[in-house]
Amino acid sequence: MTELVVLCGTARDAVERTITRMRELDPDVVVLHHELHDLERGRVHRRLRDARRDERTVLELAHGCVSCTLREDVLPTLAALAGTVRRVVLHLDPRLEPEPVCWALGSVLCTPPGGRAACPVTDLVDLRAVVAVLDPDTWLADACGDATLPERGLSTLPGDERTVAQLAVGQAEFADVLVTTRLPGPATVDRTAAVLDRLAPIAPRLLAAHGDDRLFGDGLPAQARRGVPSGVHDALLRGTPPLDAENGVRTLLFSARRPFHPDRLHEALDALLDGVVRSRGRLWLATRPQEVLWLESAGGGLRIGQAGEWLHGAGAQAWDRADEQRRALAALAWHPRWGDRAQDLVVLCHGADPDEIDARLREALLSDAEVAAGEHAWSALGDPFGRAHDEPCSDPEPVGGDPAAHHPSDGREDEN
Structure with a gap:
């Protein structure tokens, strides 16, 4: 079966050096790249190269969006290459995060050549x-900022309000291999290394010009995700990242078995926007007894959206639909009153005080008196979150609005 590697990063020169190294390791590797700088005009520049060819094609798309590019050309091109070559490197445009692309590779149906039945690309390739390629001299500043992609010149798509931090963190966190322009020094003198130790603890770090066969997925740790997106109810920590403080960097694990007061949580979210590289996890609001909310932040931007339902009170069919791991974890931590409902957050701090964040979040939980008042009283509380909510604060999407999910494993594929 044809092997596929997804390559991403905003450090263009280092990405190209990585491709050069991959072609040295395997002269027959095929590199597929779709350049999206002209996407707003409905044009995509495709480049397909190997040892015998370097083909450049301008594609005209009826609808200029990332999803159209994936469906109309990236997926069909990969399907056509499957079985005809040994290896393909899918070189992503710098503005793309790999997780939603990998979700599309494994979930969006395409029709292979030869009259075969429609299937995901991951049925055709391994x-x-x-x-992910990064520059350790600039990556941490990118990962902690609040500049948007258009402000940095990385996107000209209308409505693309993603931040550079979202891109930088999303690329590094999802990577099985991190390639750098230089190897970060010891964590005692290099804060970037301490952050990466906690954000991507099992990903080996290689130099762009001196990578080895791990660039093709060989010899990776058994826990490597290999492009499989995370589920909302998966463990929030992958591998065994350090939990102690190092060079001012520390991971906070926040857990609680009572609901958040919506207004107090809204006020507490400011604590996650300064001095925090990444926060992510599941929330339970007092006003929404059945809804799982997913929180995800990178640098100075944060988003909360609906992510399904708790198993508590959902009936036998919900248990049957849940995967084995979720059922096991829910049963293990089942509370006689709350069931599987809980708060679970991981916050990676580089400048903020984790103890202060913990205190702010605990103050946002319902008090003993509010818990005693019962769920009928909770339903009367104010709820500023809507269906989806962004920080810095914007008008929330109303409940019942756009049904698009806000987590890759729940169906997100658009990037514009």
Whole structure:
């Protein structure tokens, strides 16, 4: 089966050096790249190269969006290459995060040549690894900021309000292999290394010009995700990242078995926007007894959206639909009153005080008196979150609005 590697990163020169190294390791590897700088005009520039060819094609798309590019050309091109070559490197445009792309590879149906039945690309190729290229001299500043992609010149798409931090963190966190322009020094003198130790603890770090066969997914740890997106109810920590403080960097694990007061949580979210590289996890609001909310932040931007339902009170069919791991974890931590409902957050701090964040979040939980008042009283509380909510604060999407999910494993594929 044809092997596939997804390559991403905003450090263009280092990405190209990585491709050069991959072609040295395997002269027959095929590199597929779709350049999206002209996407707003409905044009995509495709480049397909190997040892015998370097083909450049301008594609005209009826609808200029990332989803159209994936459906109309990236997926069909990969399907056509499957079985005809040994290896393909899918070189992503710098503005793309790998997780939603990998979700599309494994979930969106395409029709292979030869009259075969429609299937996901991952039925035709072996997705071996996601490789992210970064510059450790600039990456941490990008990962902690609040600049948007248009402000940095990384996107000209109307309505693209993603931040550079979202891109930088999303690329590094999802990677099976991290390639750098230089190897970060010891964590005692290099804060970037301490952050990466906690954000991507099992990903080996290689130099762009001196990578080895791990660039193709060989010899990776058994826990490597190899392009499989995370589920909302998966463990929030992958591998065994350090939990102690190092060079001012520390991971906070926040858990609680009572609901948040919506207004107090809204006020507490400011604590996650300064001095925090990444926060992510599941929330339970007092006003929404059945809804799982997913929180995800990178740098100075944060988003909360609906992510399904708790198993508590959902009936036998919900248990049957849940995967085995979720059922096991829910049963293990089942509370006689709350069931599987809980708060679970991981917050990676580089400048903020984790103890202060913990205190702010605990103050946002319902008090003993509010818990005693019961769920009928909770339903009367104010709720500023709507269906989806962004920080810095914007008008929330109303409940019942756009049904698009806000987590890759629940169906997100658009990037514009």
